Amino acid sequence: MIIRFAEIKDAAEILQIYRPFIENSAASFETIVPTVEEFGSRIINYTQKYPWLVAEIDNCIAGYAYAGKHREREAYQWAVEVSVYVHPHFYRQGIARILYEKLFELLNEMGVVNVYAVIALPNAASVALHTSFGFERVCIYKKAGYKNGVWHDVLWLVKYINVHKDNPAPLKSIDEVKHLLQE
Numbered sequence: 001m002i003i004r005f006a007e008i009k010d011a012a013e014i015l016q017i018y019r020p021f022i023e024n025s026a027a028s029f030e031t032i033v034p035t036v037e038e039f040g041s042r043i044i045n046y047t048q049k050y051p052w053l054v055a056e057i058d059n060c061i062a063g064y065a066y067a068g069k070h071r072e073r074e075a076y077q078w079a080v081e082v083s084v085y086v087h088p089h090f091y092r093q094g095i096a097r098i099l100y101e102k103l104f105e106l107l108n109e110m111g112v113v114n115v116y117a118v119i120a121l122p123n124a125a126s127v128a129l130h131t132s133f134g135f136e137r138v139c140i141y142k143k144a145g146y147k148n149g150v151w152h153d154v155l156w157l158v159k160y161i162n163v164h165k166d167n168p169a170p171l172k173s174i175d176e177v178k179h180l181l182q183e
Helices: 008-023 036-047 095-110 124-132
Strands: 002-005 052-057 060-069 079-086 114-120 136-147 150-160
Touching: 002 095, 008 036, 008 060, 008 079, 036 052, 036 060, 052 095, 060 095, 079 095, 095 124, 114 124, 114 136, 124 150
Parallel strands: 079 114
Antiparallel strands: 002 052, 052 060, 060 079, 114 150, 136 150
């Protein structure tokens, strides 16, 4: 297995992993599958500041994980939201765990402090994965989203990967931490 940074050329294959979560579940509150071009733009936009990783097995993308901005205001710069998705053919092989381990290593080196996960309920597998990484419950937004004929609660979780210091340094850039994937 190779863990590497996502590239725009990966957009179609990553979108094929994500598509069922849009069409058949509440894991994503997205309701319309984006085009490959739109999804490629997301990859470009996210990776300007945050890591987006893919797990590649035999030249096939088995899963992906990424971090994104938590909120727009500058004071939130030390907080990110994370997501991980795995192709069904690769479930129960530890791919989500490996992707998250590398993602958290990169985020830690960048200086991120708060890592948030947002999970539409019910989703026992995602809750179990995140709690196994030490995420703790922040709150539940009751009936926060309506999808597939059902109102869904949304669980917010947090993991602190750095110390909350006074006067924290600005985040390091992706370029400053890329070497961690080559080691």
